[in-house]
Amino acid sequence: xxxxxxxxxxxxxxxxxxxxxxxxxxxxxxNSLDVVIKKIITSGDKDQRxxxxxxxxxxxDMFVKEIEKALLEGEIHLAVHSMKDxxxxxxxxxxxxxxxxxxxxxxxxISKSGASLMELPAGSVIGTSSLRRVESIxxxxxDLVIEPIRGNIHTRIEKLKNENFDGIILAYAGLKRVGLAxxxxxxxxxxxxxxxxxxxxxxxxxxxxxxSTMELLSKMNHLETSIVxxxxxxxxxxxxxxxxxxxxxxxxxxGDKLTLEGMYYTKDKIYKGKVTGCKSNSKNAAHELxxxxxxxxxx
Numbered sequence: 001x002x003x004x005x006x007x008x009x010x011x012x013x014x015x016x017x018x019x020x021x022x023x024x025x026x027x028x029x030x031n032s033l034d035v036v037i038k039k040i041i042t043s044g045d046k047d048q049r050x051x052x053x054x055x056x057x058x059x060x061d062m063f064v065k066e067i068e069k070a071l072l073e074g075e076i077h078l079a080v081h082s083m084k085d086x087x088x089x090x091x092x093x094x095x096x097x098x099x100x101x102x103x104x105x106x107x108x109x110i111s112k113s114g115a116s117l118m119e120l121p122a123g124s125v126i127g128t129s130s131l132r133r134v135e136s137i138x139x140x141x142x143d144l145v146i147e148p149i150r151g152n153i154h155t156r157i158e159k160l161k162n163e164n165f166d167g168i169i170l171a172y173a174g175l176k177r178v179g180l181a182x183x184x185x186x187x188x189x190x191x192x193x194x195x196x197x198x199x200x201x202x203x204x205x206x207x208x209x210x211x212s213t214m215e216l217l218s219k220m221n222h223l224e225t226s227i228v229x230x231x232x233x234x235x236x237x238x239x240x241x242x243x244x245x246x247x248x249x250x251x252x253x254x255g256d257k258l259t260l261e262g263m264y265y266t267k268d269k270i271y272k273g274k275v276t277g278c279k280s281n282s283k284n285a286a287h288e289l290x291x292x293x294x295x296x297x298x299x
Contacts (some may be wrong), residue, residue, distance in 0.1 A: 004034040008076035011039040012152040019080045079205045083198035097206040097217030102225045103173035105200030107193045108184040111167035116186045124166035131246040135265040136193040173200035194248030194263040197232035234286035260285045271296045
């Protein structure tokens with residue numbers, strides 16, 4: 001007799017693609033499962049006009065709270081989120097059951113003309129609503145105009161085609177997951193634009209009391225990715241990370257060594273740092289990195 005597993009996800013094309021990837025992994029673990037994908041409309045999906053950066057609201061909460069409610073009420077067995085959308089503190093009773101192998105976490109630009117960032121004429125309009133990306137682009141090209149842009153990947157690409165944008169900045173992972181990686185005009189290395197903490201990774205969330213689902217998800221977890229994500233999110237937490245905080249972080253593992261790089265924008269300047277620590281204490285590396293950046297800020 002098949003066991004049914006209901007996956008909760010946002011209804012966007014990218015979110016559903018991520019749920020489909022999760023479904024595929026679950027069936028690779030146990031092909032007798034009956035895996036169903038349930039689409040849930042979130043507050044963030046309903047409201048495409050509010051600029052939360054200005055209103056200082058938690059954009060992360062807007063994209064996950066309805067899905068987390070469905071988990072707590074037993075309507076779904078697990079939820080698939082983009083890790084960078086996840087609030088630092090989940091509701092009581094919910095846990096991260098798995099963090100699968102991470103996709104490429106770099107940012108990319110799609111330009112209307114095919115020009116790179118440095119080739120764009122002065123005054124060109126770049127679309128992004130991420131303060132991290134805004135300040136990074138301003139640091140590289142202070143002569144460009146940056147305008148907010150909302151919507152899913154396909155909506156933003158349509159806005160690039162039909163509105164007054166010369167380029168848009170997106171996460172490379174999202175483009176790859178929906179089969180549009182070929183549209184990327186330029187891929188930004190992390191020394192140019194530092195990715196958001198957790199970017200490119202998925203968070204598979206479940207109810208902490210659902211032991212059978214937790215056991216299933218444990219077989220999907222990628223340990224190295226989990227270690228790196230823990231460090232990046234700890235760095236974000238230290239600086240009050242959220243969609244209204246211009247900051248980024250990127251970790252890599254080499255053997256037992258964890259290298260963590262980060263950026264933080266304040267006082268009209270981008271501050272960057274890099275530390276190397278032990279993978280067995282990833283959070284400690286995050287605190288060391290935060291100290292490096294604080295010393296720069298304080299002079």
